[in-house]
Amino acid sequence: TTSPELFTSVIAALHGYPEMALxxxxxxxxxxxxxxxxxxxxxxTVPLTVDPAIFRISARTVLVVLALAFILVLNGTLxxxxxxxxxxxxxxxxxxxxxHFRIRRKxxxxxxxxxxxxxxxxxxxxxxxxxxxxxxxxxxxxxxGSELLVQGAVGLAVEMGLSPVVIGLTVTALGTxxxxxxxxxxxxxxxxxxxxxxxxIGADILNICWVAGLSAVVNPLTAELHVLLFMFPAALxxxxxxxxxxxxxxxxRRWNGAVLVALYIVYAxxxxxxxxxxxxxx
Numbered sequence: 001t002t003s004p005e006l007f008t009s010v011i012a013a014l015h016g017y018p019e020m021a022l023x024x025x026x027x028x029x030x031x032x033x034x035x036x037x038x039x040x041x042x043x044x045t046v047p048l049t050v051d052p053a054i055f056r057i058s059a060r061t062v063l064v065v066l067a068l069a070f071i072l073v074l075n076g077t078l079x080x081x082x083x084x085x086x087x088x089x090x091x092x093x094x095x096x097x098x099x100h101f102r103i104r105r106k107x108x109x110x111x112x113x114x115x116x117x118x119x120x121x122x123x124x125x126x127x128x129x130x131x132x133x134x135x136x137x138x139x140x141x142x143x144x145g146s147e148l149l150v151q152g153a154v155g156l157a158v159e160m161g162l163s164p165v166v167i168g169l170t171v172t173a174l175g176t177x178x179x180x181x182x183x184x185x186x187x188x189x190x191x192x193x194x195x196x197x198x199x200x201i202g203a204d205i206l207n208i209c210w211v212a213g214l215s216a217v218v219n220p221l222t223a224e225l226h227v228l229l230f231m232f233p234a235a236l237x238x239x240x241x242x243x244x245x246x247x248x249x250x251x252x253r254r255w256n257g258a259v260l261v262a263l264y265i266v267y268a269x270x271x272x273x274x275x276x277x278x279x280x281x282x
Contacts, residue, residue, distance in 0.1 A: 001179035001199060002028075002206040003139070007146035008176050009211050012153075012168070013219040020153060022078065022221040023168020024176060025212035029066065029204045029235050030169070031177040033242040034264035036184045037200050041257025044188035048252040050197040055250060057100060058201045059243045061093050065208045066239060070232040076225050083216025090209035149175050165223040166276040169231055170268065197246070204239060230275050234267050 005028045009021035041048050065086065072082040149172055157167045180203050187196030215221055223231075241263060245256040 001183050002203045002211065003142050004146060004149075004176035004179060005203075005207055005211045006214065007142055008149055008172055009215040010218055011146050012150050012164075012172075013215040013221065015150060015154075016219075017150070017154065017164045018215070018219050018221040019163060019165035019223045020150070020157075020168040020172065021215040021219075022073075022212060022223050023165035023227075023231070024172040025168075025207050025215065026069075026231050026235050027169035027173025028177045028180075028207045028211070030231075030238055030264065030267060031173050032180050032200045032203050032207070033235075033239045034260045034267070035174075036177060036181040037197065037242060037252060038257040038260030038264070039181065040184040040188040040193070040196055041252045042254055042261070043185060044191075044193065044254075046191060046193075047249075048188055048193035048197055050201075050246055050250050050252075051194055052250045053100065053104075054097070054198065055201070055246060057093075057096060058198070058205065059246070061096075062201055062204045062208075062239060063236070063243065065089050065093075065205060066232070066236055069208050069212060070228075070236065073221070073223070073228055073232070076222060076228065078212065078216040078221040080217050080220055083213040083221075086209045086213030087217070090205065090213070093205060093209070146176075162276050163224065163227070165227050165231075166271065169227075169271065193252075197252070227275060230271070234270075238263050238267065 005024060009024045012018070012021040012024065037048070068089070069078070069086060072078055072085075153167045153172045154164070156162070156171055157164050160167075180200060183199050184196035187193055187199070212221065238260070242260060245259065246252055
């Protein structure tokens with residue numbers, strides 16, 4: 001679900017819009033942690049739950065990498081080596097998760113549960129040729145859609161007189177985050193919220209380490225300092241709120257969802273009322 005963010009940011013960076021690439025990466029974190037989880041919690045008939053052990057690892061990781069990225073861009077630029085450092089952080093996170101998974105698999109009850117929940121009979125029978133075909137078609141669609149999204153976002157920036165980073169924080173972030181929103185809501189409606197919540201936290205980590213990191217390797221990412229000093233603290237505040245709410249009983253109730261959606265509305269109002277007006281047009 002994070003491939004739209006990845007392709008959109010990389011394409012924007014390649015086309016010479018590093019501000020949009022960075023805005024899309026950070027903006028997607030904000031959308032995922034507020035709107036996606038918030039809407040899912042509001043429409044779900046039961047509280048959204050999360051695996052405590054996995055949550056503790058992932059929650060710490062997303063806060064650490066977000067804070068690290070903020071420190072790295074305080075000079076106004078996310079350099080290639082800094083982007084590479086974020087990619088290394090993601091590889092380290094995967095290794096830690098894999099080690100944790102191997103330890104848990106030693107418990108036969110956990111192993112049996114994983115087999116039952118993660119490999120449903122109807123999905124285990126899907127043939128490899130069909131999997132490859134579906135993946136290829138989806139990848140092609142994402143590539144084409146990402147190119148069109150970047151072109152449309154640049155056009156909006158020109159017409160509205162907004163900087164690319166603000167468009168990235170809003171329009172492109174909302175567009176590329178639709179898969180996360182759809183997945184989280186669908187999982188909540190099917191009462192499989194652990195998948196949806198895990199997808200959101202995982203997507204946030206990917207957006208910082210993989211999307212911003214790889215885009216920076218392609219082309220160093222830049223943005224106006226006053227925008228950086230707004231969007232990263234905003235992302236940290238919203239993600240921290242998400243973590244605190246989920247930590248209470250390892251579930252998310254409707255009123256928690258309302259809080260997260262309200263935070264996004266406040267963020268959007270402040271962005272367009274006090275931050276974007278001082279930006280120069282593209």
